[in-house]
Amino acid sequence: MKALIKAFSHVYPMAKRWLKRFPGGVYPDYRKGLSARHPLQKAPLPDELILPLQQHVGAPAIPTVEPGQRVRKYEQIAKSAPGLSVPLHAPTSGTIKAIEKRPLPHPSGLPDWCIVIEPDGQDEAGEMPIAIRTPDCPASLKEMIWQAGIVGMGGAGFPSWRKLPDEHGKIHTLLVNGAECEPYITCDDLLMQTRPQEIIAGAVTTAKCLGAERIIVGIEDNKPQALEAMRKAASGTGVEIQAVPTVYPMGGQKQLTEQLTGVEIPAKAHAVDVGMVMFNVATLAAIHRAAEHHEPLISRLVTVSGEGLAEPMNVDTLIGTPFKALVKLAKPKNELNYPLIMGGPMMGHEVMDHKVPVIKTTNCILANPPEPVEPAMPCIRCGECMDACPVNLLPQQMYWHAHAHEWDKVEKLHLFDCIECGCCSFVCPSHIPLVQYYRHAKGEIRKLREQQAFQEHARRRHEAHLARLEREKAEKEARLKAKKEAVKKQTTAAEQEKSAVPSARQRAIEAARKRAQQAAADTPSTEDKRKAAMEAARKRAQAKAGQTAPAAPETAQDKKKAAMEAAKRRAAQLKAQKATQKETNRTEPKTDPAKSGETPSAEDRRKAAMEAARKRAQQLKAKKTTENITDDSVPQTAAATPEDRRKATMEAAKRRAILLKAQNTQQTRSEAPQTESAASTPETDSAKSGETPSIEDRRKAAMEAARKRAAALRARKANSTEQESDT
Amino acid sequence: MSAIIIFTLLAIAFGLLLGYAAVRFRVEEPPIVEEIDKILPQIQCGQCGYPGCKPYAEAVANGEAINKCTPGGEAVMLKIAEILGVDPQPMEDGAEEEKPRMVAFIHEEDCIGCMHCIKACPVDAIVGTTKAVHTVITKECTGCELCVPVCPTDCIEMRPEPETPRGWIWPDPEKILPTAIPRLDHPHP
Numbered sequence: 001m002k003a004l005i006k007a008f009s010h011v012y013p014m015a016k017r018w019l020k021r022f023p024g025g026v027y028p029d030y031r032k033g034l035s036a037r038h039p040l041q042k043a044p045l046p047d048e049l050i051l052p053l054q055q056h057v058g059a060p061a062i063p064t065v066e067p068g069q070r071v072r073k074y075e076q077i078a079k080s081a082p083g084l085s086v087p088l089h090a091p092t093s094g095t096i097k098a099i100e101k102r103p104l105p106h107p108s109g110l111p112d113w114c115i116v117i118e119p120d121g122q123d124e125a126g127e128m129p130i131a132i133r134t135p136d137c138p139a140s141l142k143e144m145i146w147q148a149g150i151v152g153m154g155g156a157g158f159p160s161w162r163k164l165p166d167e168h169g170k171i172h173t174l175l176v177n178g179a180e181c182e183p184y185i186t187c188d189d190l191l192m193q194t195r196p197q198e199i200i201a202g203a204v205t206t207a208k209c210l211g212a213e214r215i216i217v218g219i220e221d222n223k224p225q226a227l228e229a230m231r232k233a234a235s236g237t238g239v240e241i242q243a244v245p246t247v248y249p250m251g252g253q254k255q256l257t258e259q260l261t262g263v264e265i266p267a268k269a270h271a272v273d274v275g276m277v278m279f280n281v282a283t284l285a286a287i288h289r290a291a292e293h294h295e296p297l298i299s300r301l302v303t304v305s306g307e308g309l310a311e312p313m314n315v316d317t318l319i320g321t322p323f324k325a326l327v328k329l330a331k332p333k334n335e336l337n338y339p340l341i342m343g344g345p346m347m348g349h350e351v352m353d354h355k356v357p358v359i360k361t362t363n364c365i366l367a368n369p370p371e372p373v374e375p376a377m378p379c380i381r382c383g384e385c386m387d388a389c390p391v392n393l394l395p396q397q398m399y400w401h402a403h404a405h406e407w408d409k410v411e412k413l414h415l416f417d418c419i420e421c422g423c424c425s426f427v428c429p430s431h432i433p434l435v436q437y438y439r440h441a442k443g444e445i446r447k448l449r450e451q452q453a454f455q456e457h458a459r460r461r462h463e464a465h466l467a468r469l470e471r472e473k474a475e476k477e478a479r480l481k482a483k484k485e486a487v488k489k490q491t492t493a494a495e496q497e498k499s500a501v502p503s504a505r506q507r508a509i510e511a512a513r514k515r516a517q518q519a520a521a522d523t524p525s526t527e528d529k530r531k532a533a534m535e536a537a538r539k540r541a542q543a544k545a546g547q548t549a550p551a552a553p554e555t556a557q558d559k560k561k562a563a564m565e566a567a568k569r570r571a572a573q574l575k576a577q578k579a580t581q582k583e584t585n586r587t588e589p590k591t592d593p594a595k596s597g598e599t600p601s602a603e604d605r606r607k608a609a610m611e612a613a614r615k616r617a618q619q620l621k622a623k624k625t626t627e628n629i630t631d632d633s634v635p636q637t638a639a640a641t642p643e644d645r646r647k648a649t650m651e652a653a654k655r656r657a658i659l660l661k662a663q664n665t666q667q668t669r670s671e672a673p674q675t676e677s678a679a680s681t682p683e684t685d686s687a688k689s690g691e692t693p694s695i696e697d698r699r700k701a702a703m704e705a706a707r708k709r710a711a712a713l714r715a716r717k718a719n720s721t722e723q724e725s726d727t
Numbered sequence: 728m729s730a731i732i733i734f735t736l737l738a739i740a741f742g743l744l745l746g747y748a749a750v751r752f753r754v755e756e757p758p759i760v761e762e763i764d765k766i767l768p769q770i771q772c773g774q775c776g777y778p779g780c781k782p783y784a785e786a787v788a789n790g791e792a793i794n795k796c797t798p799g800g801e802a803v804m805l806k807i808a809e810i811l812g813v814d815p816q817p818m819e820d821g822a823e824e825e826k827p828r829m830v831a832f833i834h835e836e837d838c839i840g841c842m843h844c845i846k847a848c849p850v851d852a853i854v855g856t857t858k859a860v861h862t863v864i865t866k867e868c869t870g871c872e873l874c875v876p877v878c879p880t881d882c883i884e885m886r887p888e889p890e891t892p893r894g895w896i897w898p899d900p901e902k903i904l905p906t907a908i909p910r911l912d913h914p915h916p
Contacts, residue, residue, distance in 0.1 A: 054893070106892045106895075107895075108890070108892050108895035110891060110892045110895060112892050403901070433900045437900055439896075439897035440897045440898060440899050440900060442897075443895075443896020444896065446896065447896055454769075455768060457867075458769040458770070458771065458850050459764070459769040459781075461851060461867060462771045462780070462781075462849050462850050464851070465848075465849055465850060465851050466779075
């Protein structure tokens with residue numbers, strides 16, 4: 001059957017695709033003979049080894065050495081960063097020359113942090129950094145692979161430990177990738193020819209640890225020597241060696257898995273999810289060296305090939321060796337004034353600087369003199385790319401959207417399932433660099449996502465910033481308040497100390513106030529109140545007259561008393577007026593409930609004003625009574641000290657001022673009922689009583705001020721006369 | 728008569744069904760302010776005249792012009808127009824070309840530790856204290872430039888963020904490779 005298809009393929013070349021299980025694929029000119037026909041060489045020790053901190057997918061390693069420090073072979077020089085990362089080890093003994101930014105073998109050509117070692121040529125080995133001697137379970141195997149710094153050596157550079165499951169027996173089949181489908185590259189071929197036992201031993205160890213029952217090695221049938229060597233090494237170990245058809249990209253993980261087992265790994269799933277795991281032959285050899293010799297990953301096989309080299313070959317080289325040294329070994333035909341390619345011609349990328357080092361993922365250095373690039377022509381929708389795609393995507397549709405920068409639409413066409421194998425670009429009759437469009441689109445989408453994440457992060461930070469400002473403001477206010485209160489307390493304490501002497505008087509004032517309140521409560525009818533007030537006034541006046549008679553010779557006291565009497569009289573009047581006012585007040589509430597619904601604010605204000613007025617009146621009453629008491633009962637103590645006297649006069653002045661105020665309010669009150677009776681609407685009423693017109697207000701305020709001034713003057717005079725009389 | 732009864736009953740039944748469905752399966756749309764806020768670049772630069780992206784989002788939802796976000800440029804304006812269902816408005820200072828992300832950099836030898844920039848930073852991306860050298864947390868800087876004018880010694884400079892291999896993406900092939908494909912001015916349908 002196979003022979004029949006092969007015969008038919010001479011007529012219809014794409015018939016070869018029927019030989020394999022996965023779709024698509026292309027048949028490039030392999031040119032593997034260039035390097036494969038030469039024996040494996042050992043690369044000489046270069047002048048300096050450049051070890052980038054990031055040689056793998058994930059986070060860069062963290063240096064653990066200082067410039068100037070001497071390191072020995074196998075010693076760890078950079079530890080693994082948290083997360084997806086692996087440590088880095090010194091490939092030989094020497095001095096750390098620098099930790100600086102050097103150009104990397106990366107498509108960007110940008111420099112990044114590298115540890116530069118100057119070898120001393122002694123190749124003195126240090127202690128082995130791998131603590132796990134014989135891995136026997138998945139966890140210990142993972143630990144060992146991580147400590148050895150092993151990453152996928154086929155080209156992707158994914159840290160190998162991350163591919164493994166934690167549970168024993170989850171993996172039933174271990175797949176070994178020896179396909180090596182890229183043109184020119186033969187390093188895996190040479191490895192399989194020269195060290196098949198290492199690969200097999202590594203595979204057996206791994207399978208034992210994972211509990212895998214089957215081990216299948218897939219090798220393309222264009223490598224008969226490797227197949228033979230591997231079959232020999234695998235005899236008696238139970239490892240299956242399968243020859244797979246030569247087609248690009250057979251070496252893709254999903255493609256080879258499908259070819260070997262017939263299982264198609266679903267999109268967005270890993271091989272582990274279907275109970276399989278795949279390692280490159282070089283990775284397994286490194287695992288074997290780590291398990292057997294406790295050796296970290298410090299060297300690898302690299303193919304140095306290309307049309308521009310006279311002696312293409314494979315070299316066993318230390319990681320960190322500059323490309324330039326290796327290419328020189330292969331004797332370039334002409335001066336190398338063109339960029340080298342790292343990787344194969346299909347998936348590799350150009351490196352701008354020839355001094356970039358070999359890293360853990362460098363499988364090939366290609367020196368192909370540049371060929372003229374055919375300009376891209378418009379897409380003719382031939383559909384060749386669709387047939388060639390090994391993952392069943394629609395390359396031309398994706399191209400249209402990527403061309404128009406419609407990233408969401410490209411993503412909907414499963415852009416992230418694209419393995420960037422380059423088959424579509426390879427077959428495109430219009431020479432459109434399709435895979436470049438997808439790489440760009442992937443980058444743009446990733447960048448957009450990062451930007452969105454950053455935006456979200458910035459938004460949260462801004463909110464936190466605002467919250468902090470708010471909090472600080474509140475704290476500041478609280479502090480200020482506390483401070484103010486403290487100051488107030490201090491001052492009040494001081495005042496209390498000062499007023500310790502007249503505290504008796506204060507007590508009397510309090511008592512009087514209470515009595516006054518009681519009196520106000522006891523006399524509900526205004527008539528009664530007025531009468532009582534009048535009577536009280538009269539009584540007081542009589543008492544005064546009685547008192548003033550014996551104290552007649554003291555003219556100053558006389559004067560004062562006269563003034564007080566006048567005040568008292570005024571107070572009595574006031575009381576009477578207040579009573580009338582109260583009457584009006586009492587009549588008002590009847591209408592209030594009805595009004596309250598319509599004008600709550602005006603009503604409230606009016607009530608508040610009334611309340612205030614009432615309180616003031618009460619206070620006034622209380623003060624007056626206390627005045628009577630103090631003045632009547634303790635005139636001697638009042639006159640005893642000058643301070644007391646001054647206080648008394650001040651109090652008198654205050655009392656008078658309050659009196660005046662009360663009178664004023666009373667005036668407005670007496671006006672209010674009139675307007676109320678005149679105007680039926682509650683609005684005007686409330687406006688009159690609550691918010692008295694501004695002109696009136698002002699006039700009253702002026703009058704009050706004048707009165708106050710006069711009172712103060714009088715008080716001063718009284719004071720001075722009193723003092724004079726004292727002296 | 729029976730027809731009328733049947734249809735009345737049907738009408739009542741469907742009415743109840745629809746009424747129930749309207750309550751049970753009501754789709755709650757996210758508030759428009761949140762949606763606009765999500766689109767805005769969150770640089771918090773205040774170039775729109777509002778003290779941050781959220782206030783501008785609120786203003787836009789209440790009828791403010793949608794073309795005031797300079798850092799967001801035309802792309803953001805078009806997205807807002809789409810959300811609000813209004814016509815796109817031309818950007819005020821024409822088409823702004825794409826700039827690399829700028830981050831503030833403090834020349835530490837000139838910094839006097841005055842705290843002005845720290846107070847101005849909307850995302851608290853500057854660390855330092857009184858009379859101590861300040862520095863910018865590059866990872867957190869949004870490039871709003873609010874710290875530049877407040878510095879009394881002019882020691883803050885906006886620099887493009889350094890490019891690293893990790894942040895690098897493959898370039899647009901149309902910009903680097905020879906092509907005979909006519910550039911599309913209008914997106915392909």
